[in-house]
Amino acid sequence: xxxxxxVADSFFVPLGNGTWRATAHTTxxxxxxxxxxxxxxxxxxxxxxxxxxxxxxxxxxxxxxILGAIPVGDLDVQARVVxxxxxxxxxxxxxxxxxxxxxxxxxxxxxxxTSETVLPPAEPPPALPDHPAGALPAGWVDGYLSxxxxxxxRGHFGxxxxxxxxxxxxxxxxxxxxxxxxxxxxxxxxxxxGLSGELDITEWHFINPELTVHxxxxxxxxxxxLDAQTAISAGGAGLATSVLSDTEGRLGVGxxxxxxxxxxxxxxxAGSAGT
Numbered sequence: 001x002x003x004x005x006x007v008a009d010s011f012f013v014p015l016g017n018g019t020w021r022a023t024a025h026t027t028x029x030x031x032x033x034x035x036x037x038x039x040x041x042x043x044x045x046x047x048x049x050x051x052x053x054x055x056x057x058x059x060x061x062x063x064x065x066i067l068g069a070i071p072v073g074d075l076d077v078q079a080r081v082v083x084x085x086x087x088x089x090x091x092x093x094x095x096x097x098x099x100x101x102x103x104x105x106x107x108x109x110x111x112x113x114t115s116e117t118v119l120p121p122a123e124p125p126p127a128l129p130d131h132p133a134g135a136l137p138a139g140w141v142d143g144y145l146s147x148x149x150x151x152x153x154r155g156h157f158g159x160x161x162x163x164x165x166x167x168x169x170x171x172x173x174x175x176x177x178x179x180x181x182x183x184x185x186x187x188x189x190x191x192x193x194g195l196s197g198e199l200d201i202t203e204w205h206f207i208n209p210e211l212t213v214h215x216x217x218x219x220x221x222x223x224x225x226l227d228a229q230t231a232i233s234a235g236g237a238g239l240a241t242s243v244l245s246d247t248e249g250r251l252g253v254g255x256x257x258x259x260x261x262x263x264x265x266x267x268x269x270a271g272s273a274g275t
Contacts, residue, residue, distance in 0.1 A: 027143025208256035
């Protein structure tokens with residue numbers, strides 16, 4: 001993977017008054033001008049966490065709606081409490097670019113209590129591999145993919161089929177601040193469809209207009225494991241689902257609705273054959 005450490009030391013840098021400038025680390029695999037869904041989802045999650053903050057609460061459901069291509073540029077981010085409460089609260093956040101909303105997020109947070117841990121039977125997550133992934137496959141735009149350290153157990157970007165991969169951010173979400181547990185999960189959970197893609201990215205789009213994450217506890221440590229798979233049915237729709245874990249065990253699930261469509265070939269250049 002290419003070395004982009006000299007570009008910036010975070011995914012976003014503050015410009016003041018809720019405006020953030022995206023760095024090259026946010027660049028998604030489809031278009032060098034558009035962000036991957038993970039970093040802006042994490043930025044919206046950060047805004048929600050800091051909106052009327054409640055240390056006695058935990059976010060249990062987060063949904064990010066991607067309203068259009070999110071540019072690798074400036075984002076204005078605002079959050080509000082929609083439904084305050086003593087034990088349950090509902091919050092929203094919005095990111096705007098160039099005068100239009102490009103992403104919206106909503107979250108439920110619930111009161112921390114003294115309940116015991118009761119989990120369904122499940123295999124523990126696989127051990128963290130010793131070696132990182134190799135070079136990116138052809139056809140994938142770099143940026144975000146090199147800003148995350150990937151350690152595959154099975155499958156990886158560009159390999160069709162289910163995948164189980166450990167991931168951690170190489171950079172903080174914003175400068176001079178430790179990235180929080182929710183933000184760490186959101187920054188990588190949006191990669192489930194790319195990791196478990198069933199189609200060739202050079203021939204097909206399998207883009208998610210949303211990401212929904214359900215959590216039953218906060219992530220511990222910097223590593224997050226995605227055990228991802230994709231289902232595609234005739235008609236243009238798909239669903240990518242990921243079991244989310246850390247080194248202590250499972251912590252939740254993620255899901256992404258997918259648009260499945262063939263890529264249009266680039267139009268011929270003037271003066272080339274066929275014009």
